[in-house]
Amino acid sequence: MINNTIVRFDSDIVPGRSIGGISLGDCAEDIFYRVADIFDVEIFEFENFGVRYVCYEIAGGAISFSAKDDGKITALRCKPPYKGRFDRRFYPGITAGELKRVSRRQELMDGYLIVDRNYLIYYSMPDDIDDFNSFSDLDDDVVFEELHVGGLR
Incomplete structure (x- = not known):
């Protein structure tokens, strides 16, 4: 069943759940058909640890998502020009200096940056x-382009 929610590049980011009206667990093909007439969508396949995925990049990666063979979205991320935020503080394209100002704790896990111990939202x-x-140790002008929702734990 196709969800009629409109995809927006300024919607709030919901940790562990959604970006721009697209949610983890949604059917990737349904989302594709919902946005293909409105935005450019690039589709490619890749394999990770023997599992095949299909990745969809909307509008040059403003929103990207990946699905396994069952078609359900398992990974969801955004980068500029996406304008939505989580908690009014965290957004794609944020600098290390801004992250230092708006968060209390920053930690690295598996190549990702987690802020304030929220493992449901993280930066590449x-x-x-x-x-x-x-x-x-990072310079304040280092930019964290890509923001993910999901669970690292």
């Missing part, structure tokens, strides 16, 4: 960052 580490000991 920038590709060019690989030599540091702690978050406080």
Whole structure:
């Protein structure tokens, strides 16, 4: 059944649940058919640890999601130009300096940055960052482009 919710690039981000009107567990094909006439959608396949996934990138990756063979969305992320936020503080494209100001705790887990011990929302580490000991070592102008919802624990 196709959900008629409108996909928006300014909707609140719900940790562990949704971005822009798309939710974890939704049917990927239903979402594709809902947005394909409105936005450019790039589709590609990849394999991770022997599991095949299909990835959909809406509007150059403003919202991206991946699904396994069953068609259910298992990974959901956003990056600029997505404008929505979580808790009015966290958004894709935030700088390390801003994260230091708006969060109490930052920790790394499996190559992701978790803020304030909320394991249902997290940032991908920038590709060019690989030599540091702690978050406080990062320059304030380092940008965290990609924000994920899901569960790291």
